[in-house]
Amino acid sequence: MKTLGLLFITLCCISNKLAFGQSEVHLRVETSSFSRIPVELKDCTPRQQASVMDAKKVLDILDNDLWMSSVIASFRSDEQLGDSNSPWLELASRGPTEPFRLAVHPQVTVSGTELVLEAKLVDSRSNVTIANKNYRGCRANLRVLVHALADDIVNVLTGQTGLAQSRIMFTSEALKAKEIFVMDYDGTNIRQLTKNGSLNLTPAWAPNGLMAATTSYQTGTPDLFLVDALSGKTVYHYKQVELQTAPAWSPDGKYLAFSSTHEGNAEIHVMNVSTKKVQRLTIHPAVDSSPSWSPTGRELVFTSDRLGNPQLFVMDAEGGNLRRLTYYGEYNDSPAWSPRGDKIAYVSRVEGRFNILTCDVNGENVEQLTTSGSNEDPCWSPDGYRIVFSSLQGGQRDLYTMEWNGENLRRLTHR
Incomplete structure (x- = not known):
């Protein structure tokens, strides 16, 4: 007897602005079997009235969301990523491909009851910004905003709908x-x-x-x-x-x-x-x-x-x-x-x-x-x-x- 159900819902209370700096970009994992895409999480910068605890919450929630996506291996800047067999990603576009490393640079700003979550997805090797994201909402919706960010990262890297906003x-x-x-x-x-x-x-x-x-x-x-x-x-x-x-x-x-x-x-x-x-x-x-x-x-x-x-x-x-x-x-x-x-x-x-x-x-x-x-x-x-x-x-x-x-x-x- 079924006692549960799961559904993806896009939360309409989130305001977000997306700017993708890419053209016919696709990602592939160079491995013979399925492997997660490694993504480094840089320290979250708190601004204005945002506290260190706010910044910590952003990283903790984002880390969990990306790992639970089952397609991304998120890791903090001070962590080791897997072993020597961890996959390299390549950027496949019209020109020659070059290996690159992915990193997310988040920052959180609080002004009164409003919270702004910003994040850049960057190729650390070339310092090229792959995606730039900006989310606005009330401070109580910090978790909701981070869920939206995680799903967008999954979408940018895989073309698929993320899991973090599901219920x-x-x-x-x-x-x-x-x-x-x-x-x-x-x-x-x-x-x-x-x-x-x-x-x-x-x-x-x-x-x-x-x-x-x-x-x-x-x-x-x-x-x-x-x-x-x-x-x-x-x-x-x-x-x-x-x-x-x-x-x-x-x-x-x-x-x-x-x-x-x-x-x-x-x-x-x-x-x-x-x-x-x-x-x-x-x-x-x-x-x-x-x-x-x-x-x-x-x-x-x-x-x-x-x-x-x-x-x-x-x-x-x-x-x-x-x-x-x-x-x-x-x-x-x-x-x-x-x-x-x-x-x-x-x-x-x-x-x-x-x-x-x-x-x-x-x-x-x-x-x-x-x-x-x-x-x-x-x-x-x-x-x-x-x-x-x-x-x-x-x-x-x-x-x-x-x-x-x-x-x-x-x-x-x-x-």
Whole structure:
């Protein structure tokens, strides 16, 4: 059963000005295997009313953001960078290429309640400024501004959307209820979204960040609710007899897949979010649940026990061309299709414990990512580099994050 969701949101409260000093520039890593891009973080300079603590916070947050991106190896000026096999970057443009080193030069200025964060991305060898960035906001939004800076650095160097401005939606106990909460991708700024004093489960964030879908018992039965992602207020209530659960948004946000038992047994249905028309996709006496969309929106992966034990299956978005995905393991559930389209994460019972595994979209190359505790509810980051999941590794059910290959495990919550 899914209990969390992750979504990239561009925060509109940030004002930023970007000036890129580059023309047809591309970066490549000269290595036979994937390796992070090394980026040096220079000391942050505090100006006017900015304190040394403000400057330290900038570096600490930026360092963590860049490392959590899974594509950048950030290091301070006084640290050693890896070993002799660390990759060299080359600037590939129209002319001859020259090796170069990347460094970020940040400074923070505070005047009253306004904070200005400035940073330059520089090639230390040639002293050429690759990018110059300027962010303005209130002092309380220092962390938000640094997140934006980190994402822009990732974008400049890789052309991809960064992770630092993403958020995680999850369920947690609140008094005698289970409510939906939201936090930043790194476990900070936790806030409660729903306050209906009931059982709220399986939250799923809409791609545009404006709504969330959840199963809630607030009316006495497990119904499907669409709620405002900022206020938590109900936008739409889909009520049927029995259970409606495990909602999953299509990549374009136009459709919502979910599992429903209102016709007797659990089947996969799809709702048109605009018209609220619901179509049944699976027709089988077994239990079909936990749908997840492919990034193209053309296929769905889901769990079914039609062969006796829960296994993963894939079908077209219209319900056709059904095929079995998993053959390894007797119990496989909670699939999550990577935004990159190449991997599917899921939960498998291995030697009596639940662990997170991945496989290719054809079911091959199965890899076990976790080994300790009971691990459930995998959910991909928007860039497809990290997986968030719930685990009992620390003795209590908390949220953790790791890279797509199981490395660099981080604990996000401490309950």
